[in-house]
Amino acid sequence: MKHQDQVVLVTGAGQGIGQSIVSYFATAGANVAAVDINADTLNASVNELNANVAGNIVAITANIAKSDSVRDAIAAVVEKFGRLDAIINVAGVGSIDAFVDTPDEHWDKVIAVNLTGTFLCCREAAKVMQAQGSGCIINVSSTAALTGEGPSHYCASKAGVMGLTRSMARELAPVGIRVNTIVPGPTNTPMMADIPEEWTQQMIAAIPLARMGEGEDIAKVASFLACDDSGFITGQNIAVNGGMAFI
Incomplete structure (x- = not known):
């Protein structure tokens, strides 16, 4: 099994x-540490x-x-x-705000979770991996x-993650740590449930693979x-978006 006995935090x-x-x-085959802020949701998921x-x-x-x-x-x-x-930084939040009407607290929360939270997780994980002489960090943007099609705080936070990845990859490569970012397109998750159906259909229409x-x-x-298998890949932002946008 590809990840047999690997220790992975998500x-x-x-x-x-x-x-x-x-x-x-x-x-x-991995040993997985599942991390979330919502204990009830997390425990139910892990038990299942x-x-x-x-x-x-x-x-x-x-x-x-x-x-x-x-x-x-x-x-x-x-x-x-x-x-x-390995650590895979998926946690993120968003809210639907027009730029000029964005409350300070919405901006602060989105940046705090999506960008600062990713930084904090990367920093603490890198300390452990540096002592080991190996490790893999995967961020999610x-x-x-890329497109700017979304609330300003969300787009800014996710763009920041991509820049963070590039900087970390250069600095951490000499100590055996690879850092990359996955850049998903619209994905069928609970977060998407808050988006109006009209917007969802517009997004799907913009995806060449049509889903x-x-x-x-x-x-x-x-x-x-x-x-x-990806041992020579670091500092990359990899689009997984059905052809919706290119990096």
Whole structure:
């Protein structure tokens, strides 16, 4: 199995893309730490997955926008499994706001979770991986960062993730850590449920493959980036969007 005995941490693991990635990696033999801020949703998801897929999945409740919470989560993974081979930063939030009407608190929350949260998780994971001399960091951005088709705070935060990846990849390569970003297009997740149906249909119409992505589409690319098959790939932003936009 491609990820046999690998230790993988996934944020935003309670639903959507994160849940799909947890399931995919566990089935492929990994020990998976599923991290989410919503304990009830997370525990229900992990219990269901442990009952229905092979693998070892543990639930860790954490707020990735808080340094102490991230530090504790990473420490818990290392204490349980002894190492951390890969972290996949999926957790994200958004809200529908016209630019001139965006409240300060909406801007602050989206940046805090999507960009600062990714930074905090990467920083703490890199400390562990640097001591090991190996590791893989996978961030998740959005095609909205390429097209600008979305609320300003969301597009800005996801564009920031792509820049963060490039910088980290250069700095961490000499210590054996690869860093890449997956850039999904519209994907069939609970977050999409808040978007008006008219907007959803417009997005699908703009996708050459004429469908929304599924969580497993993203999980398969994460699997490739987290294994030795991609050992010479770092600093890349990889679009998984059905041809909606190019990098």
